[in-house]
Amino acid sequence: MTNPKESLKLMHRKLIFVFVLLLCSISGCSKNEPKKITTSQPPPESATPKVEQQPPAPQAEVNEAVARVFRDAARPDSEHSPNFLSGDFNGDGSIDIAVILKPVPAKLDEMNQQFPPWILRDPFVAPRRGAAQLKIAADESLLVVIHGYGPHGWRDPQATQTYLLKNSVGREISARSKTEVTSASHGNPVPRLGGDSIAATLRGQTGYLYFNGAQYLWYDPKRFKGEVESRLTHPGMKSKSNQFDLLHPKLLAAEK
Secondary structure: OOOHHHHHHHHHHHHHHHHHHHHHHHHHHHHHOOOOOOOOOOOOOOOOOOOOOOOOOOHHHHHHHHHHHHOOOEEEOOOOOOOEEEEOOOOOOOOEEEEEEEEOHHHHHHHOOOOOOOEEEOOOOOOOOOOOOOOOOOOOOEEEEEOOOHHHHHHOOOOOOEEEEOOOOOEEEEEEOHHHHHHHOOOOOOOOOOOOEEEEEEOOEEEEEEEOOOOEEEEOOOOOOOOOOOOOOOOOOOOOOOOOOOOOHHHHHHHO
16 A cells, blocks of 8 residues: 555655746747847938038128138128128038128238238139239129138138139029039039039129139039039149148148
């Protein structure tokens, strides 16, 4: 006859064995389940420089930017209102400013100095080596473009790279993006645009002032057939790499 105590021990062992098997079964199933992996992908990088947005410019800040470059030799033209507009005209991601100027008659010699800290150009005339230096008249209206520097754009004290343009003050001046200029061409040839353009009516024609990477040129959509490769040459500078201009080393380096 079976001892009752032995029967209880045997039943207890069986229960323990069944419990262990159950635990092993549950553990094995959890090991076989695939782990869920959560991945995050970084946002796509922008293909073009991001332009930092800036607040509207008061006239006092515009005057300060002009004085930074021209001191007291030129001033914003008060006959035009507004007399300035902003945009990323050279396409470097920093906001530039274009201002309509008038030279100060008593400082005309400074405006016509041989090696000015700005680049004087006529967008309608291709620069030629050996050509006579352009001159500024006392009552002449000029358009100056001060290229921005860093996130503060043209407001930055280091923003001094300047292009001074003759025959460039017209009617209905406004800033236009690359997309706007290209869309307005309706599939016709468009020049190589460095950044935003300045729309205006000059010499009875509606077109755009644009930066081609070296200088500002005039683009007339009705007459434009193609662009001839051109290179900027600042007066007093040599294009050979073994020569150096002590007066304008930064401008020389930028032109190579």
